[in-house]
Amino acid sequence: MANYENILSQLFEIIKPSVKDGRQLEEDTDLVADLGLDSLKVMTLVEEVEDRLDISIPLNMLAKVRTIKDFALQLQQLTEEG
Amino acid sequence: MALFDKFQTLVEARQELAESGVPSINVVMEKIISPTEAIVNGRHTILAGTNNYLGLTFDPNCIDAACKAVHDQGTGTTGSRMANGTYASHVELEHDLADFFGRRDTIVFSTGYVANLGVLAALAGPGDVILLDADCHASIYDGCRLGGADVIRFRHNDVNDLQKRLKRLGDRTENGLILVEGIYSMLGDRAPLTDIAAVKDEYGAYLLVDEAHSVGVLGENGRGRAEEAGVEDSVDFIVGTFSKSLGAIGGYCVSNHPELELIRYASRPYIFTASPSPSVIASTRAALAAMRARPELRQKLWDNAHRLYQGLQETGFALGPEPSPIVAVRLESKAEALTLWSGLLEHGVYVNMVLPPATPNNFPLLRCSMSAGHSTEQVDRICQAFATLRNVSLKSQTA
Numbered sequence: 385m386a387n388y389e390n391i392l393s394q395l396f397e398i399i400k401p402s403v404k405d406g407r408q409l410e411e412d413t414d415l416v417a418d419l420g421l422d423s424l425k426v427m428t429l430v431e432e433v434e435d436r437l438d439i440s441i442p443l444n445m446l447a448k449v450r451t452i453k454d455f456a457l458q459l460q461q462l463t464e465e466g
Numbered sequence: 467m468a469l470f471d472k473f474q475t476l477v478e479a480r481q482e483l484a485e486s487g488v489p490s491i492n493v494v495m496e497k498i499i500s501p502t503e504a505i506v507n508g509r510h511t512i513l514a515g516t517n518n519y520l521g522l523t524f525d526p527n528c529i530d531a532a533c534k535a536v537h538d539q540g541t542g543t544t545g546s547r548m549a550n551g552t553y554a555s556h557v558e559l560e561h562d563l564a565d566f567f568g569r570r571d572t573i574v575f576s577t578g579y580v581a582n583l584g585v586l587a588a589l590a591g592p593g594d595v596i597l598l599d600a601d602c603h604a605s606i607y608d609g610c611r612l613g614g615a616d617v618i619r620f621r622h623n624d625v626n627d628l629q630k631r632l633k634r635l636g637d638r639t640e641n642g643l644i645l646v647e648g649i650y651s652m653l654g655d656r657a658p659l660t661d662i663a664a665v666k667d668e669y670g671a672y673l674l675v676d677e678a679h680s681v682g683v684l685g686e687n688g689r690g691r692a693e694e695a696g697v698e699d700s701v702d703f704i705v706g707t708f709s710k711s712l713g714a715i716g717g718y719c720v721s722n723h724p725e726l727e728l729i730r731y732a733s734r735p736y737i738f739t740a741s742p743s744p745s746v747i748a749s750t751r752a753a754l755a756a757m758r759a760r761p762e763l764r765q766k767l768w769d770n771a772h773r774l775y776q777g778l779q780e781t782g783f784a785l786g787p788e789p790s791p792i793v794a795v796r797l798e799s800k801a802e803a804l805t806l807w808s809g810l811l812e813h814g815v816y817v818n819m820v821l822p823p824a825t826p827n828n829f830p831l832l833r834c835s836m837s838a839g840h841s842t843e844q845v846d847r848i849c850q851a852f853a854t855l856r857n858v859s860l861k862s863q864t865a
Binding site: 422458 | 582595610611614615616617618619621631634635793822823
């Protein structure tokens with residue numbers, strides 16, 4: 385799970401500037417319900433992750449993502465497939 | 467969670483609009499006077515947000531053709547293209563379009579939205595991969611979702627980003643379909659199609675161009691952005707609509723790939739909906755003939771587009787990146803957009819108001835679209851209304 389931990393820490397770094405109220409980010413933080421990210425912010429976030437990890441994230445994969453953990457697990461799967 | 471709880475954000479947005487003092491954003495065209503005029507809220511109004519690019523909705527030949535078709539063939543087909551809904555005129559229109567585009571085959575769909583749904587859902591399924599420009603229309607996104615392919619977005623009009631993503635795909639590019647639009651509907655900017663076609667050819671992917679806003683608008687013969695850019699041979703599929711330059715409703719896909727015919731059998735949005743009514747098909751055929759015979763309409767459209775773009779630019783508005791029949795006025799806040807939009811209506815000018823998240827870059831837009839049917843005087847009156855309201859706004863800010 386080293387890869388997962390690495391991805392998770394990178395996600396925390398990337399998402400942190402989008403958090404307005406200084407909220408602590410956790411694995412189970414919900415991107416929309418807890419952080420209030422709208423669809424445009426989510427897509428900006430996705431682009432940042434793609435650039436950082438040098439991957440392309442299919443939009444259909446995002447349908448399964450609600451929390452940061454969901455996102456990290458999907459990214460782990462994607463990087464392992466790649 | 468109760469069934470309707472998901473609508474709470476919409477309830478709040480509507481409440482915010484109601485409290486802003488704007489009477490209603492649901493405009494009703496009480497009486498249509500011409501391609502560029504209507505009665506709205508009891509007021510004679512210039513229509514500058516209709517996508518009626520060539521102004522053919524009241525063309526006498528189109529109206530006569532539609533009337534004759536109603537009398538001869540009835541009001542509707544009452545059936546799918548795959549059942550009883552393919553009349554001789556549907557097939558003739560497909561031949562007309564294939565001839566116009568110089569392509570082997572055409573499929574006519576019931577709307578432009580359905581054309582994208584029908585083509586994309588059938589073309590790109592599980593295991594395939596779509597690379598789409600981030601600013602593509604909702605019908606393209608929805609078609610992608612219906613098909614079940616992997617959908618990868620690239621940054622708007624960024625050929626390097628597209629190339630980077632193609633490179634990452636490796637062998638999968640042979641199952642790759644690139645989706646772009648000729649002119650993008652919100653900002654009116656064109657796709658860099660020469661470069662996109664070169665990248666597509668280099669990586670061996672397929673290319674589909676949605677020319678909804680560019681047929682009748684771009685190219686020496688009005689065939690759209692691919693013609694203008696000189697890359698028609700590299701474009702595998704062109705999708706378009708009858709509801710803009712052709713003044714009716716419906717959609718189509720043209721291609722040289724013989725497999726296009728098979729989409730009729732694989733496309734649920736084609737199979738499970740009623741076909742366009744005979745009057746729509748007849749007026750579309752007449753409009754296509756008019757578009758081919760009267761290139762001066764395109765010239766007049768562009769004259770109007772340049773005049774509006776220049777007029778609004780001189781007034782100091784932030785506009786889309788290039789002059790185009792779609793002139794997008796970029797505003798800083800939703801409140802500013804609402805005030806200006808309702809003020810324009812009071813001045814007898816209708817434009818489209820588009821609010822985030824439906825806009826690129828999260829800015830509210832007042833989206834104007836020009837028509838060959840606009841007179842120079844009408845374009846000047848539109849510019850004047852914008853200028854008057856801007857002056858009022860600036861004065862209130864400095865007061």
